[in-house]
Amino acid sequence: MDLDLRKLRYFVAVAEHRHFGRAAQALFIAQPVLSRQIRAFEQELGCLLLTRTTRSVELTAAGRQLYDEARRITPVVAAALRRVQEADRGEQRLVVAFSPGLHVSDAIRAFTARHPDVAIDVFPLRWWEQDAPLRDGRAHVGFLRRPFDDAGLRTVPIGRERKVACLPVTHPLAGRPALTTADLDGEPVLDVRRLRMSSLEEKFELIASGQGLALVPLSVAGWYPRPDVVYLPVTDALPVETCLAAPEADGAGPVPAFLDIATEVLRRRDGEGRQDGRQRDGAARQDGRRSGRS
Amino acid sequence: MDLDLRKLRYFVAVAEHRHFGRAAQALFIAQPVLSRQIRAFEQELGCLLLTRTTRSVELTAAGRQLYDEARRITPVVAAALRRVQEADRGEQRLVVAFSPGLHVSDAIRAFTARHPDVAIDVFPLRWWEQDAPLRDGRAHVGFLRRPFDDAGLRTVPIGRERKVACLPVTHPLAGRPALTTADLDGEPVLDVRRLRMSSLEEKFELIASGQGLALVPLSVAGWYPRPDVVYLPVTDALPVETCLAAPEADGAGPVPAFLDIATEVLRRRDGEGRQDGRQRDGAARQDGRRSGRS
DNA sequence: CAGATCCATGCCCGAACGGTATCAATGGGG
DNA sequence: CCCCATTGATACCGTTCGGGCATGGATCTG
Numbered sequence: 296m297d298l299d300l301r302k303l304r305y306f307v308a309v310a311e312h313r314h315f316g317r318a319a320q321a322l323f324i325a326q327p328v329l330s331r332q333i334r335a336f337e338q339e340l341g342c343l344l345l346t347r348t349t350r351s352v353e354l355t356a357a358g359r360q361l362y363d364e365a366r367r368i369t370p371v372v373a374a375a376l377r378r379v380q381e382a383d384r385g386e387q388r389l390v391v392a393f394s395p396g397l398h399v400s401d402a403i404r405a406f407t408a409r410h411p412d413v414a415i416d417v418f419p420l421r422w423w424e425q426d427a428p429l430r431d432g433r434a435h436v437g438f439l440r441r442p443f444d445d446a447g448l449r450t451v452p453i454g455r456e457r458k459v460a461c462l463p464v465t466h467p468l469a470g471r472p473a474l475t476t477a478d479l480d481g482e483p484v485l486d487v488r489r490l491r492m493s494s495l496e497e498k499f500e501l502i503a504s505g506q507g508l509a510l511v512p513l514s515v516a517g518w519y520p521r522p523d524v525v526y527l528p529v530t531d532a533l534p535v536e537t538c539l540a541a542p543e544a545d546g547a548g549p550v551p552a553f554l555d556i557a558t559e560v561l562r563r564r565d566g567e568g569r570q571d572g573r574q575r576d577g578a579a580r581q582d583g584r585r586s587g588r589s
Numbered sequence: 590m591d592l593d594l595r596k597l598r599y600f601v602a603v604a605e606h607r608h609f610g611r612a613a614q615a616l617f618i619a620q621p622v623l624s625r626q627i628r629a630f631e632q633e634l635g636c637l638l639l640t641r642t643t644r645s646v647e648l649t650a651a652g653r654q655l656y657d658e659a660r661r662i663t664p665v666v667a668a669a670l671r672r673v674q675e676a677d678r679g680e681q682r683l684v685v686a687f688s689p690g691l692h693v694s695d696a697i698r699a700f701t702a703r704h705p706d707v708a709i710d711v712f713p714l715r716w717w718e719q720d721a722p723l724r725d726g727r728a729h730v731g732f733l734r735r736p737f738d739d740a741g742l743r744t745v746p747i748g749r750e751r752k753v754a755c756l757p758v759t760h761p762l763a764g765r766p767a768l769t770t771a772d773l774d775g776e777p778v779l780d781v782r783r784l785r786m787s788s789l790e791e792k793f794e795l796i797a798s799g800q801g802l803a804l805v806p807l808s809v810a811g812w813y814p815r816p817d818v819v820y821l822p823v824t825d826a827l828p829v830e831t832c833l834a835a836p837e838a839d840g841a842g843p844v845p846a847f848l849d850i851a852t853e854v855l856r857r858r859d860g861e862g863r864q865d866g867r868q869r870d871g872a873a874r875q876d877g878r879r880s881g882r883s
Numbered sequence: 884c885a886g887a888t889c890c891a892t893g894c895c896c897g898a899a900c901g902g903t904a905t906c907a908a909t910g911g912g913g
Numbered sequence: 914c915c916c917c918a919t920t921g922a923t924a925c926c927g928t929t930c931g932g933g934c935a936t937g938g939a940t941c942t943g
Contacts, residue, residue: 297598298666300591301900315921328901330922335899340670342677349909349920359842360676363684363726364669371665372592375658376634382654383636400794419713432657499694548653595931609890622932624891629930643889643940885943892937899930906923913916 300372302336303365305329306344310362313352381414389549392418392434394425396512397537399438402557406549409556413549429542435550436541436557440512448540451554453561455534456512459526461502469525476531483507499524594666596630597659599623600638604656607646675708683843686712686728688719690808691831693732696851703850707843716809723836729844730835730851734806742834745848747855749828750806753820755796763819770825777801793818 308318309329319326337344344358354362378388387410393399403415418434425443428434440456460479462469468478485507502508502524512535513528539557541550602612603623613620631638638652648656672682681704687693697709712728719737722728734750754773756763762772779792779801796802797817806829807822833851835844 297594298670300594304591316919324900325902326920327903327922327924332900334922340673340677342674347921349907349922352921355677356679356681357673357677360682361669361673364673366726368662368666368669372662375655375662376592379634379651379655379658380636383634383649383651385650387650388654404794432660610888618931619933620889621891621893621934626931628891641890643891643938646890887942888940890937890939893935895933897930897932899928901928902926904924907921909918909920911916911918913914 299336299339302332302339303361303368305332306336306358307362307365307369309333309345309352310354310358310365315347315352387413387549388416389413389436389553390416390418390434391436391438391553392420392424392428393438394420394440394537395422397438397440402438402553402560405560406553406556410549410552426540429540435545435548436539436553439538439540441536441538443538443540447543449543449554451539451558452536453539453558454537456537457534458510458529458532459513460529461499461509461511462525462527463502463508464523464525466508466525468527471527473528473530476529479508479510479529485509593630593633596626596633597655597662599626600630600652601656601659601663603627603639603646604648604652604659609641609646681707681843682710683707683730683847684710684712684728685730685732685847686714686718686722687732688714688734688831689716690806691732691734696732696847696854699854700847700850704843704846720834723834729839729842730833730847733832733834735830735832737832737834741837743837743848745833745852746830747833747852748831750808750831751828752804752823752826753807754823755793755803755805756819756821757797757802758817758819760802760819762821765821767822767824770823773802773804773823779803 305318305322305324308322309315312318312321315329315333316326319329322329333345340357340361342357343355344361346353346355382388389406391399391403399417403417407413407415418428420428420437420439425439426437426448429437429448438453460468460474468474471478485501510529510532539554539561541554545551599612599616599618602616603609606612606615609623609627610620613623616623627639634651634655636651637649638655640647640649676682683700685693685697693711697711701707701709712722714722714731714733719733720731720742723731723742732747754762754768762768765772777800779795792803804823804826833848833855835848839845
């Protein structure tokens, strides 16, 4: 039922040595033990990992895959243990997740200035991830874009981003300087959340190939400058709200302090007119026209 | 020595139930077994995970961290096992890594069109990662930027990107339309590879605050539009070469086919004048000036 | 103060792990 | 062509570890 990491380590040794005897020697165990462990491991997994003759040991397809996975998993587990022991020694840690395009460095810098003892990990979210990493413990605080599920989260609005429409250059509307939602009536709008595309780039591919168009936050569009897609502001579209969010349960630890400091920093920045999305309106229009011409 | 995933599962159950008896019931084992396993686990890790009184069970700092880590690790391991068994059933898989800003979707689409049976994972590289994930098995092919270590890799050049200089708006050179390397003599250039900053954003923070300037590939600069940083093309800087790379050892499986198809696709795109970096020269200059004015 | 609740401890059994001795198959050298 | 070295598999054995049951000790409740 559980993957046995000891057996995995044994398997990695055999995979690397391609030789039971030498692998056993490297592992400081006897060779027959290794043979038996590997065989048991294969039985647990339900698939052969090695093709053995008395003269050579080779990996099967499953074995190659397992070997790759092992090299991925091993350092992950080791790092996890290290962090646990750091936590035990009193070191604090905060994982800050952020949606693509949102700026977190101001808040992090302000926080570390006042809490130099707290280690910060940044956790770049995939475009379709929002609140899930906050709920399952992969992150403690998040810079997210609405909509997402508020339940059980403490949220602080930190700004608004204009939406832009992404059209293929060949689209009749592509020459316009700007659009309104009325212009988009009847257009095939690709729903970002329905289609589970593996990356936003795929979505832009769909748009470029004329499969439809999409509304995305301004800063996301800025990340995918393409000659075959035009980005046009939609003047009357409701802006996308960006939020700070953290699980309500995290009342202790560095999370509340981070929320306070980040809110303060972002509010100040907003006051100076430097908030994300508002500042770069003109930029987007330029991007759109420029791409449209090329 | 090895983390015991069974004990980890037991710990998660106790952490979630905050009650040994009910956790044991959920795990279908007897309560004393659970007590002993958790205690042994604590001893292995060398730190207390739970503070128990007879009336309540609470997590220590180390326990909270371990619980977070467990929720991260468990699905990773489960997914790994699933992929191994898929490989055993003959399903092929290819992990495609790419440096920030490089476009992979064209190549992937062309590949999946001809090999619909091969599952593709995309693996976004951190800015400081280059060839390492190819070597340790986290990825099979990569879209990388030079410089990186060629040893043991098969590489195919796929394009060139102009370098742009990143200056604070306050810098005397910020008003120029373009620079030459001579202009940068004596300027404090931040070495991306020396400083192990946790994100490129930090680097841009350093630049914005006047600590120095940097040369980055065009498309990377495009990802960090900031009002306080100016991006200027450096007309005589050597372009950054982008490459396809794969371990030489991967002679079998889908890797060679992917390299062939991707090379063909990118060559064709290059021929049409749509290659990364070259196309977007004008865009960068615009970006730079626009940021400089604001 | 008595009882209920809950985690810890002691003892037992079976399974799993590791070691030594040995077998069987394969490939190279005379 | 045969002999022997090499290598992985098997057999057997002692020890450790996981799990169950019975019970103890501590704490909260009525």
